[in-house]
Amino acid sequence: MTPRKIEVIALDDFPFISPGDDLASIILERSHAAGLHDGDILVIAQKIISKAENRYRNLSEINPSTEAIKLAAKTEKSPSLVELILQESAEIVRHRPGLIIARHRLGYVLANAGIDASNVGRTREHVLLLPEDPNKTCRELLQAFSNACGASLGIIINDSVGRAWRRGTTSIALGSAGFPALLDLREDPDLDRRPLKVSMVGLADELASAASLVQGQGNEGRPVVIIKGYDPFNFEVPETELTRPENEDLFR
Amino acid sequence: MTPRKIEVIALDDFPFISPGDDLASIILERSHAAGLHDGDILVIAQKIISKAENRYRNLSEINPSTEAIKLAAKTEKSPSLVELILQESAEIVRHRPGLIIARHRLGYVLANAGIDASNVGRTREHVLLLPEDPNKTCRELLQAFSNACGASLGIIINDSVGRAWRRGTTSIALGSAGFPALLDLREDPDLDRRPLKVSMVGLADELASAASLVQGQGNEGRPVVIIKGYDPFNFEVPETELTRPENEDLFR
Numbered sequence: 001m002t003p004r005k006i007e008v009i010a011l012d013d014f015p016f017i018s019p020g021d022d023l024a025s026i027i028l029e030r031s032h033a034a035g036l037h038d039g040d041i042l043v044i045a046q047k048i049i050s051k052a053e054n055r056y057r058n059l060s061e062i063n064p065s066t067e068a069i070k071l072a073a074k075t076e077k078s079p080s081l082v083e084l085i086l087q088e089s090a091e092i093v094r095h096r097p098g099l100i101i102a103r104h105r106l107g108y109v110l111a112n113a114g115i116d117a118s119n120v121g122r123t124r125e126h127v128l129l130l131p132e133d134p135n136k137t138c139r140e141l142l143q144a145f146s147n148a149c150g151a152s153l154g155i156i157i158n159d160s161v162g163r164a165w166r167r168g169t170t171s172i173a174l175g176s177a178g179f180p181a182l183l184d185l186r187e188d189p190d191l192d193r194r195p196l197k198v199s200m201v202g203l204a205d206e207l208a209s210a211a212s213l214v215q216g217q218g219n220e221g222r223p224v225v226i227i228k229g230y231d232p233f234n235f236e237v238p239e240t241e242l243t244r245p246e247n248e249d250l251f252r
Numbered sequence: 253m254t255p256r257k258i259e260v261i262a263l264d265d266f267p268f269i270s271p272g273d274d275l276a277s278i279i280l281e282r283s284h285a286a287g288l289h290d291g292d293i294l295v296i297a298q299k300i301i302s303k304a305e306n307r308y309r310n311l312s313e314i315n316p317s318t319e320a321i322k323l324a325a326k327t328e329k330s331p332s333l334v335e336l337i338l339q340e341s342a343e344i345v346r347h348r349p350g351l352i353i354a355r356h357r358l359g360y361v362l363a364n365a366g367i368d369a370s371n372v373g374r375t376r377e378h379v380l381l382l383p384e385d386p387n388k389t390c391r392e393l394l395q396a397f398s399n400a401c402g403a404s405l406g407i408i409i410n411d412s413v414g415r416a417w418r419r420g421t422t423s424i425a426l427g428s429a430g431f432p433a434l435l436d437l438r439e440d441p442d443l444d445r446r447p448l449k450v451s452m453v454g455l456a457d458e459l460a461s462a463a464s465l466v467q468g469q470g471n472e473g474r475p476v477v478i479i480k481g482y483d484p485f486n487f488e489v490p491e492t493e494l495t496r497p498e499n500e501d502l503f504r
Contacts (some may be wrong), residue, residue: 165359183420207465209462210458
């Protein structure tokens with residue numbers, strides 16, 4: 001069932017993306033060399049989705065609330081940026097000088113609610129929010145690719161995030177479509193009532209990390225990756241949300 | 253610098269590993285088909301390292317302490333298993349019925365201190381501890397491979413672990429050698445004093461996750477993976493520990 005070999009290929013010469021660009025067409029055009037076939041998974045960096053969806057905000061146009069001004073003082077961050085973090089968040093999980101970890105309104109727990117304040121293009125006053133609804137964007141891209149080339153693809157929007165107990169970022173799937181984001185391997189306990197150690201695999205997150213290895217970290221201009229050979233459509237499991245619900249969270 | 257394409261290939265027909273087996277020889281023999289060349293990264297599942305190092309423990313031979321008996325009652329787990337968890341741990345981070353999250357003595361935060369109680373072979377009373385010192389094992393394997401085939405390789409021992417805010421496991425590197433476990437991309441703040449969003453990449457963990465995609469979850473018998481094309485030896489950064497030190501931990 002699990003494939004023996006996969007290939008992870010970044011699209012070369014990907015153009016700079018601007019608000020309103022037709023990403024599906026641009027990706028289709030650039031993927032001719034690698035080809036797009038049934039079972040291929042397209043992994044697309046969050047940054048170009050946010051740019052295409054014009055998720056830019058100009059910090060000089062933001063009016064920070066009293067709450068934002070207070071938190072900005074505690075964290076030594078710009079009040080306007082903190083205002084945007086609060087607007088994008090359901091909850092501030094932790095903070096200290098230089099750091100705000102927030103639960104984004106879509107459930108992800110990440111620094112600055114995922115707001116990108118470096119190398120986003122435009123002016124120095126501009127920041128880039130996460131896409132409005134990554135799962136919806138994935139479904140729309142899937143439909144566009146299906147219409148254009150007929151292949152059964154998987155789509156992931158990925159982003160690099162920090163972790164509670166590990167140094168370094170790894171990439172996760174902000175959204176996905178076309179394949180099971182989680183592999184449900186849970187089984188009945190064995191005779192000794194021992195549960196399986198590995199019961200649910202964060203498949204979309206592992207694919208996101210694999211793609212990140214060839215995307216590079218921004219300046220390489222390789223935001224789109226094709227993963228060939230995985231073919232997760234063999235798995236007959238339901239697509240599930242990867243974000244852990246609050247009632248399962250032991251770390252607040 | 254970042255590669256454009258990588259291949260992730262599982263070794264087929266890998267034998268069952270028993271205590272004392274010479275893993276380096278077995279892996280070298282099985283990797284002839286794929287070949288081992290400078291820059292290749294070998295990713296080896298924790299379970300076969302633990303088996304080769306005879307990290308089996310027999311629960312029926314464990315005498316649980318008073319502390320273990322108390323925690324076992326609270327978590328509805330076997331007192332003998334909880335005793336081993338306590339012995340392997342520096343700290344119990346969280347617990348509830350059915351779940352113990354511990355900081356392993358080597359720093360990893362994971363369920364049951366990484367003790368594997370399912371499908372470990374031997375009898376139903378046997379569990380498998382994590383390797384004694386995964387980084388040391390990686391260095392020894394690296395030396396053995398270097399002696400045998402002369403190639404400059406990277407080595408990772410990987411394992412699937414749960415996460416605080418995400419459902420599903422992803423694979424992390426319990427140990428590594430021969431290449432930088434972390435990519436340090438930190439730069440001076442830009443003119444606007446904005447830090448880079450992604451500053452340190454958990455390279456070994458992303459490689460571990462990529463390998464996991466072809467290892468499968470146990471029964472496939474594919475514990476060893478070769479990643480070709482990444483060639484991380486181009487990066488002139490120091491190897492760093494991936495485990496986040498306690499003084500950086502905001503989630504206790």
